[in-house]
Amino acid sequence: MLARARQSVNYKDLLYNLVVRDLKVRYKHSALGFFWSLLNPLLLMAVFTFVFTALLPGDKAKPAFHIFFLCALLPWNWCATSTMGTLQSIVGNGHLIKKVYFPREMLPVSVVLSNMINYLLSLPALFFFMLLFRTDSLGSPFLASCNNVCVNQHLIWLPILIVTQAIFLMGLGFLLAALNVFFRDTSVLVEVGLSAWFFLTPIIYDAKAVAGQYANLMYYLNPMASIIANYRDIFYYNSSLSPDPWFILRTLIECTILFIAGYLFFMRVSGSFGEEV
Amino acid sequence: MAKLIEASDSGIGNREAIPPTPDSQFPIPDRRSPTPDPKPPTKVIKFSHTSKRFTLHHERPRSFQEMVVNVFGLRNPSKRGVAMPRPAKEEFWAVRDVNFSIYAGEAVGIIGENGSGKSTTLKLISRIIEPTSGGVSVRGKVSALLELGTGFHPDLTGRENIFLNGSLLGISRKEMAQRYEDIVEFAEMGEFIDTPIKHYSSGMVMRLGFAVAINVDPDILLTDEVLAVGDEAFQRKCLEYIAGLRRRGVTIIFVSHALDAVRGLCNRVIWLDHGRVVADGPSGEVIDRYLTYENERHAHRLRTAQRGGGSQEGSVARPTPVDTSGKNSGDDEPVGALRGQAPAHEVIAPGTRWTTGDVTLTGVTFLDGRGEETTLAHTGAPFTIRIHYAAHQKLEGPVFGLALFTENGTHLNGPNTRFAGLEIPSIEGKGYVDYTVDELPLLAGRYDVTVAVTGPDMADMYDHQHRAYSFVVQPTPGLAERWGLLHMPAHWSFHPNRESGVKNREESDYSPQLPIPDSRFPTPDS
Numbered sequence: 001m002l003a004r005a006r007q008s009v010n011y012k013d014l015l016y017n018l019v020v021r022d023l024k025v026r027y028k029h030s031a032l033g034f035f036w037s038l039l040n041p042l043l044l045m046a047v048f049t050f051v052f053t054a055l056l057p058g059d060k061a062k063p064a065f066h067i068f069f070l071c072a073l074l075p076w077n078w079c080a081t082s083t084m085g086t087l088q089s090i091v092g093n094g095h096l097i098k099k100v101y102f103p104r105e106m107l108p109v110s111v112v113l114s115n116m117i118n119y120l121l122s123l124p125a126l127f128f129f130m131l132l133f134r135t136d137s138l139g140s141p142f143l144a145s146c147n148n149v150c151v152n153q154h155l156i157w158l159p160i161l162i163v164t165q166a167i168f169l170m171g172l173g174f175l176l177a178a179l180n181v182f183f184r185d186t187s188v189l190v191e192v193g194l195s196a197w198f199f200l201t202p203i204i205y206d207a208k209a210v211a212g213q214y215a216n217l218m219y220y221l222n223p224m225a226s227i228i229a230n231y232r233d234i235f236y237y238n239s240s241l242s243p244d245p246w247f248i249l250r251t252l253i254e255c256t257i258l259f260i261a262g263y264l265f266f267m268r269v270s271g272s273f274g275e276e277v
Numbered sequence: 278m279a280k281l282i283e284a285s286d287s288g289i290g291n292r293e294a295i296p297p298t299p300d301s302q303f304p305i306p307d308r309r310s311p312t313p314d315p316k317p318p319t320k321v322i323k324f325s326h327t328s329k330r331f332t333l334h335h336e337r338p339r340s341f342q343e344m345v346v347n348v349f350g351l352r353n354p355s356k357r358g359v360a361m362p363r364p365a366k367e368e369f370w371a372v373r374d375v376n377f378s379i380y381a382g383e384a385v386g387i388i389g390e391n392g393s394g395k396s397t398t399l400k401l402i403s404r405i406i407e408p409t410s411g412g413v414s415v416r417g418k419v420s421a422l423l424e425l426g427t428g429f430h431p432d433l434t435g436r437e438n439i440f441l442n443g444s445l446l447g448i449s450r451k452e453m454a455q456r457y458e459d460i461v462e463f464a465e466m467g468e469f470i471d472t473p474i475k476h477y478s479s480g481m482v483m484r485l486g487f488a489v490a491i492n493v494d495p496d497i498l499l500t501d502e503v504l505a506v507g508d509e510a511f512q513r514k515c516l517e518y519i520a521g522l523r524r525r526g527v528t529i530i531f532v533s534h535a536l537d538a539v540r541g542l543c544n545r546v547i548w549l550d551h552g553r554v555v556a557d558g559p560s561g562e563v564i565d566r567y568l569t570y571e572n573e574r575h576a577h578r579l580r581t582a583q584r585g586g587g588s589q590e591g592s593v594a595r596p597t598p599v600d601t602s603g604k605n606s607g608d609d610e611p612v613g614a615l616r617g618q619a620p621a622h623e624v625i626a627p628g629t630r631w632t633t634g635d636v637t638l639t640g641v642t643f644l645d646g647r648g649e650e651t652t653l654a655h656t657g658a659p660f661t662i663r664i665h666y667a668a669h670q671k672l673e674g675p676v677f678g679l680a681l682f683t684e685n686g687t688h689l690n691g692p693n694t695r696f697a698g699l700e701i702p703s704i705e706g707k708g709y710v711d712y713t714v715d716e717l718p719l720l721a722g723r724y725d726v727t728v729a730v731t732g733p734d735m736a737d738m739y740d741h742q743h744r745a746y747s748f749v750v751q752p753t754p755g756l757a758e759r760w761g762l763l764h765m766p767a768h769w770s771f772h773p774n775r776e777s778g779v780k781n782r783e784e785s786d787y788s789p790q791l792p793i794p795d796s797r798f799p800t801p802d803s
Contacts (some may be wrong), residue, residue: 010447011444013444013448014444014447016450017444018441018444020437021433021437025430025432028432096445097405099421099428100403100405100421100428100445100446101404101405101419271407272406274400274405274407275331
């Protein structure tokens with residue numbers, strides 16, 4: 001396994017080229033290019049904010065709902081796109097797999113990384129709303145909670161969270177990509193599963209509001225729930241409470257375990273990709 | 278590079294005169310591991326008891342459960358029947374217990390029929406698939422020309438694809454940048470290099486793919502019938518380049534059905550049949566053995582087919598084409614085929630036969646210079662094709678003819694008794710006609726023979742058997758010529774320190790300064 005890892009290092013330029021290929025192909029044909037990928041989350045943000053603040057203005061409506069929502073939606077989009085992408089990464093590159101030898105793990109990893117870059121590029125939009133809200137909302141009914149949402153020192157946790165999520169998505173991607181080679185119905189199941197997963201992850205609601213007996217279950221079975229809860233701590237609740245380092249560490253460990261399991265599984269079966277794809 | 282290619286194409290160096298040790302067959306001076314080198318050559322590829330089993334899934338009725346059980350090796354044979362009734366699978370061994378070692382600098386051809394395991398062997402070497410049992414060890418950088426242009430993305434430009442493809446082969450961006458110019462030049466891309474690949478012609482894509490694959494400086498180059506595609510000029514360029522790589526000491530594994538190309542490029546050939554090694558040795562010997570074997574098998578198949586057809590033919594009295602494919606125009610085509618004009622609208626399958634039943638060509642035998650029957654001919658030696666007939670009634674002025682084809686269907690000639698001025702008054706009963714070549718000009722290979730007998734006007738097709746027989750030509754010791762199809766009786770001469778060519782050209786060439794007789798177009802001088 002160590003030899004495999006060393007070999008992967010030799011192919012790091014392949015990884016670079018695959019990521020660049022992904023990004024270039026994605027944005028090559030549209031004039032607005034990357035900005036289209038922002039349109040979707042911003043539209044969703046507008047709709048959900050309208051629904052939860054105007055249509056359903058309960059006591060439980062979150063102040064600054066649009067930031068509450070957007071800071072969870074963006075990492076979720078990274079999760080959803082890279083899950084669908086890694087799922088097809090081996091099968092969709094069958095012509096390569098059958099003709100050239102290269103470390104196959106490069107394909108799912110490159111999908112996760114190119115979607116990560118996409119996510120990183122969308123973060124300025126989130127910061128923009130965070131800053132905009134702080135200046136514009138002076139004197140608004142949300143004044144009291146205004147300090148909730150601002151850019152501050154807790155953001156130093158952000159890189160660790162991003163690495164955690166990347167590790168999680170790679171581990172999951174290894175599993176799904178390999179499974180899809182042998183059982184093509186995997187992709188159908190995942191498509192259905194993704195919409196369920198969206199609602200089972202605290203994106204439109206708050207993880208802290210989940211009923212006690214389910215909260216732990218949710219955190220353990222769904223690493224995305226922990227990851228999103230962490231994001232929300234640093235982006236949304238950042239001044240009322242500081243992020244819990246132990247929770248972040250636990251999430252990282254859980255994701256690393258999944259990554260290792262996924263990698264081992266992938267390595268175990270990748271030898272037969274050449275004949276099964 | 279041009280100089281090196283010349284040396285190989287002119288066939289300098291008599292293969293037969295040099296002892297057949299694999300490394301000395303091509304007397305190439307600048308090889309990295311020449312024979313006199315006291316060091317043993319490095320083993321770069323080793324197959325030890327290597328086997329590969331493929332499972333044919335007819336419908337893939339597979340479940341997650343089976344997958345999980347298989348992967349983690351938990352399957353318990355005693356419980357298997359209880360756990361789930363497994364679907365019947367068909368298994369076959371693409372490669373079975375294969376052993377060989379390939380040394381640095383060798384050029385090894387792998388030959389065999391379709392399904393003999395050639396491509397599987399290449400894929401095992403390139404690690405695309407893994408052996409079911411046994412070991413495959415490979416040392417050095419492998420570049421596989423399995424399919425040109427693999428991995429090109431249509432939306433990316435040529436330049437971007439060069440780097441992407443290079444990194445697929447494990448080359449760093451820095452190294453690729455150094456080779457970039459060479460690649461663009463070899464591929465003859467010019468200003469198109471910054472155009473997306475989807476606007477390229479297929480020829481350009483292939484050129485680019487080939488240029489990348491060979492410019493990554495491989496230690497081992499694998500090729501699998503890549504040269505079967507593309508125009509002839511490109512194929513030649515590729516073959517020449519591969520020959521050049523070989524001289525630089527690159528190990529080459531060459532899989533092809535084009536035995537001529539294998540013979541020309543490789544010093545060693547491995548013949549696979551049904552996944553097993555049948556022969557492994559100097560290319561000439563192995564290819565000749567293979568051709569002989571193939572020829573015998575081919576002849577046997579045809580004999581079997583003819584026996585089946587012959588029994589039917591007995592019951593058919595009126596003129597009927599035996600093969601339905603010739604039914605519509607059965608009378609015209611065979612004459613055309615005999616004259617060497619293959620019908621344009623369809624390819625006649627070897628073994629196709631038309632007959633009116635008046636005369637039966639009962640067989641063809643091949644005779645050597647001593648008049649003994651053989652299926653092996655030798656370049657430059659006498660050779661006779663004997664056509665046996667049985668006329669069921671008396672027929673006036675028949676014409677016997679034949680046609681020679683190469684193995685892949687190129688029509689070589691179509692002589693007949695009429696063209697040769699041999700008038701046969703009549704035939705009745707059994708007999709034979711001989712076609713004798715005093716010095717067979719054909720080079721090594723397998724050739725097919727069409728035989729026919731027609732009426733006096735060459736329109737009534739009494740019996741026509743298209744490419745129904747074949748013989749093998751083997752190289753003659755002492756005759757080194759081996760490129761192409763023919764050995765023409767000719768001689769070379771050498772004239773140093775003379776420039777007779779220049780003088781001749783001055784005398785014979787048209788000179789534009791000749792006075793123009795027509796006064797309507799006066800020269801500037803006048």
